[in-house]
Amino acid sequence: MILLVSFPRSGNTFFRNVLHDVYGLPSSTYHQEPGRELDADWAAYPVIKTHLLPHDLPPELQAAKVVYLVRDGRDALVSLAHHRKDIVEPGSDYYTNLLEAMLAQGGSYFGGWSANVKAWTTRADLVITFEALIQDPIGQVERLRGLMDLPPPQKEKLPTFEQLKFGVPTYGAGAGHHFDPQMPVKNFRKGKKGGWREEMPPEIQQLFWQLHGPTMLAFGYQDGAIAWQDRPLKKVLIESSKIFSADNDGVKRYVLELLAHISLFVHDDPSWQIDLFNKYEFIPLDGVIMSSEATTTTVYQPEFTYENKLLHIKASLQKLLPGRTYHFLSELYRRGPFRRLLTWLRITVDAVKNAQLKREFNTLLAQYQLIHFPLPQHYEGKEHASSAPLVTIHDLTHKLFPQFHTPENIALAEKGIQLAQKNNAHLLAISEATRQDLLTHYEFAPAQIRVIYEGANGSFSKQEQPAQLAAFLQQLGIPNQPFFLTLSTVEPRKNLAKVMAAFRLLKAESPDQQLQLLICGKRGWKSSNLYQNEQELNQAGIFFTGFVPDEKLPLLLSHAIALCYVSHYEGFGLPILEAMQCGTPVIYGNNSSMPEVAGKGGIGVNTQDVNVIKDAMSTTSNNQAVQAALAAQATAQAQKFSWLKAAFQTLCYYEEIINQQQQ
Secondary structure, eight states: OEEEEESSSSSHHHHHHHHHHHHOOOEEEOOOOTTOOOOTTGGGSSEEEEOSOGGGSOGGGTTSEEEEEEOOHHHHHHHHHHHIIIIISTTOOHHHHHHHHHHOGGGTGGGOHHHHHHHHHTTOSEEEEHHHHHHSHHHHHGGGGGTSOOOOOOGGGOOOHHHHHHSOOSSSSOTTTOOOTHHHHHHSOOOOSOTHHHHSOHHHHHHHHHHHHHHHHHTTOOTTOOOOTTOOOEEEEEEOGGGGSSOOSHHHHHHHHHHHHHHHHHTTOTTEEEEEEETTEEEEGGGSOOSSSOOOOOSBOOOOOHHHHHHHHHHHHHHHSOHHHHHHHHHHHHHSTHHHHHHHHHHHHHHHHHHHHHHHHHHHHTTOSEEEESSGGGOTTOTTOSSEEEEEEOOOHHHHOGGGSOHHHHHHHHHHHHHHHHTTOEEEESSHHHHHHHHHHSOOOGGGEEEOOOOOOTTOSOOOOHHHHHHHHHHHTOOSSOEEEEESOBSGGGOHHHHHHHHHHHHHHOTTSOOEEEEESOBOTTOGGGGTTHHHHHHTTEEEEEOOOGGGHHHHHHHOSOEEEOOSOOSSOHHHHHHHHTTOOEEEESSTTHHHHHTTSEEEEOTTOHHHHHHHHHHHHHOHHHHHHHHHHHHHHHTTOOHHHHHHHHHHHHHHHHHHHHO
16 A cells, blocks of 8 residues: 655646556545545555645554655645635635635645645655656656556556546546536646746745745745745834724724734744834734734833822822821812922923823834824824825715714814825725725825725634524524624614615515514614614514624524615625625615625615615515525625735735835
8 A cells, every 4th residue: 555645736636547547556535524435445445645744644544655746836726726716615716715725824725835745755755746747647657666566557548638637537526426527627727837827926926935935945946936035124013003992893803804814924924024003002913912802012112101100109108108197288289389380390291201202102113114004093193204104094984974973083084084195195995986985085196095805704604503593582582583684883874774664664565474674783873763662663573682792793694684784885894795704695785885895795775765675675585596696696705805815915015115115
């Protein structure tokens, strides 16, 4: 018995077909995939294929002779990304698949290309390269004679790559199980070396060499090499006060997800220094736990203010002096001129300290080449920094729909964008709609604005758990009946009044249908009128759940008929993506960014027309074929977005801006 081992997409299946067709040697596979059975007598085969790492093999395979196939990692990863898109997870995003396979987080993808190659080549009895295999298949297989008995080759039976792709191969098409004539076409893609040149974007080539350069060079893969050593240090500072706030809004989630995924790329890369700052405190990216609660290791923190020192002195005196003495001195301080004098002194000293603090702060800011502000409201006060500014613009609701904002927030948002315009800042828009709004309402050049879409957290996925749903609905005091769902802070911009009116029309038209509308989210401003006669609303099937914990949202979204997200305006509309990632279609406002995010995964409606909203509800609840088709489209559309891709594109944008500054 020999083990035929490789990282996926490195010629293993082609090798097995040559062994079978030319030498008459069958082979089996050892894997640990749930839901896929091993051959009953797999251990009796002369050749056993696996992609697993050595420590994952059972005892009966530990002593076997090992033949390892190694392929240029760029070709292997490109082919693997396509394989996932075409076969493993149809419709998934090629670019995201490529990033995931390259990073191989948590030991996924059989440890990753470098780890798999290094783990096996140190113990392999024979190493064969893919490039040599496709050039001389029989010559390379003949090298196995030193490890096992081989019958004479029937060279006339050697299959070509085209024959395997468009024929009925023994391996690589589900033959003997569930043969699919399209499987070989998808499985045997090109069978050549250097295909990565056509399909691996330059920025990912650079990432590849950063992660896998030493292994590539060790195995002689130098063609197209990109120097990753001695890259100049890039220093980036990210304003991060949002992650320390008590809010749980979309901007906080944006910052947390972005930082968490950026850290995956820069953690072991000495060419990046990324720090955060919260007010006057500087924090290294690695010092922040990327969760809803952030903890820090401080790089720089200002001294205690004069006022804090005074409070400390007062507390010490209270402990040291007898009660009567302290009370007498306290009254003397309160009534006499000392208090006014100390107040003046405090103001004077604090002004001096603040000026010093700002100087120290600006000195530190100057050490960074780029400062990223994830919210324009936080740009004020830092606009004089010499570093290149980058500001994320989530939406322009403060300008387009001022009635949905407080005067204070309108002023802060407008001032931040005006400062960005004045200082020729670079902008990151989270949708094309937001980019177009910026170009329409402000004097930014198109080249200043980059669109980088958000993603949805990986916890949002299909959860078909009716028992858990029933228990949760019972906990909320809601009947276990089919329901539509809304998900947002309850405020005027979300247009919930018209959604409720549309639902009541639907119920009036179909009184026998047991339908409900669940309105999930905390109370926002100007929403009290929606809660009037709440008992009457419950009787009509409308329930306000209040805030729903993040861990419960996928359960509700997965079982909803549709998410009703009929907002007047959205810069992105993250709940739309979260619903689609759970396989749930969306009834959305046909405006702003929502059509580009939802794609064909829902029904766009006029937010002002209650009857149109009602008709969309009727379609999704009464026509199962339409609902199923929309759900399939929703799943496919959601696969176009990911935080991993967003973080990588943001990092590339950082580097592009820094390079521009240095020219």
